[in-house]
Amino acid sequence: DPNFSSAPKLELEELLQTLDQKINWDGRKLVKYNGFWFPMPFFPPIISTQNHFKAKESDILLASVPKSGTTWLKALMFCIANRNIYTIDQNPLLTSNPHILVPFLELGLYFHQENPDLQHLSDPRFFSSHIPFNILPNSIRDSECKIIFICRSPLDQFISSYHFLLDNKFEKDAVPLELDEAFDIIRESVVYKYEDLKEDIAFHIEKILEFMGYPFSEEELKQGLVDQIKKLCSLENLKNLEVNKCGYVQGIMKNSSFFRKGEVGDWTNYLTPAMAERVKKAVWPCSAIENNIR
Numbered sequence: 001d002p003n004f005s006s007a008p009k010l011e012l013e014e015l016l017q018t019l020d021q022k023i024n025w026d027g028r029k030l031v032k033y034n035g036f037w038f039p040m041p042f043f044p045p046i047i048s049t050q051n052h053f054k055a056k057e058s059d060i061l062l063a064s065v066p067k068s069g070t071t072w073l074k075a076l077m078f079c080i081a082n083r084n085i086y087t088i089d090q091n092p093l094l095t096s097n098p099h100i101l102v103p104f105l106e107l108g109l110y111f112h113q114e115n116p117d118l119q120h121l122s123d124p125r126f127f128s129s130h131i132p133f134n135i136l137p138n139s140i141r142d143s144e145c146k147i148i149f150i151c152r153s154p155l156d157q158f159i160s161s162y163h164f165l166l167d168n169k170f171e172k173d174a175v176p177l178e179l180d181e182a183f184d185i186i187r188e189s190v191v192y193k194y195e196d197l198k199e200d201i202a203f204h205i206e207k208i209l210e211f212m213g214y215p216f217s218e219e220e221l222k223q224g225l226v227d228q229i230k231k232l233c234s235l236e237n238l239k240n241l242e243v244n245k246c247g248y249v250q251g252i253m254k255n256s257s258f259f260r261k262g263e264v265g266d267w268t269n270y271l272t273p274a275m276a277e278r279v280k281k282a283v284w285p286c287s288a289i290e291n292n293i294r
């Protein structure tokens, strides 16, 4: 990328030579950094984010496992924080993909530029990231900024990723593996929470609001604002908006590919109980996750 200056690029290449690499089931090259496998194109932006992003205490970061409900929470966060600026029927969510309104660090702001100028962003700033906690920039980990974390049943998250990667065909010439062979990649994955939102979104909207520091007033509750936000940010509504039916995020990921089925337990339509058992036994000893897989 021409925006990456030559000095950091050289250091990056040197660093890359010391790291394990492999090909993912969809044909993409992955690199292992601090214990996690990342798609190669996202590796330079992760390093740039680490090197240059300076968190402010007023920032709110949405940290998520890919395909765990990031787009949904971005919509909710944006809606909640800007509810005094935009009415529901004039909300920018109706004309912009949530990834435009709450940008990713490594997959957005730092994807095309090594050190983007963030001066123009007004406070409080909202960002999101798929970078694991131990690799997040020190300035985030050391600051008082708020982090909202979402993750999902590893089996549903795997099925969601499988569809997303096939839909976007990042490696045009690659022949992706069949689902059962691809299944082995979920050994690299993590925990859950999307299910809680699905169970009671209204309750969690209020929780998120309090945590973000934007609690509802009595008046807003009486007006039924929770329900309006719930409807605006619902999968059915966002999926059917013109803006999300066409176009791309970062020029590479279809807007539409972020809105699929949104069901808890969709994995049962694709994976056998034996496959789920393998995950339970071999990957996540945590009982919360075991319960979730059952």
Ligand code: A3P
Pocket: 064, 065, 066, 067, 068, 069, 070, 071, 072, 075, 156, 159, 160, 161, 163, 233, 234, 235, 236, 238, 258, 259, 260, 261, 262, 263, 266
């Ligand atoms: P499925 O593929 O299981 O349907 P992410 O936003 O982290 O990439 O996660 C994408 C998953 O969240 C997809 O799951 C997608 O359908 C679901 N999703 C997207 N928007 C949603 C919304 N508003 N409400 C509920 N689920 C949503």
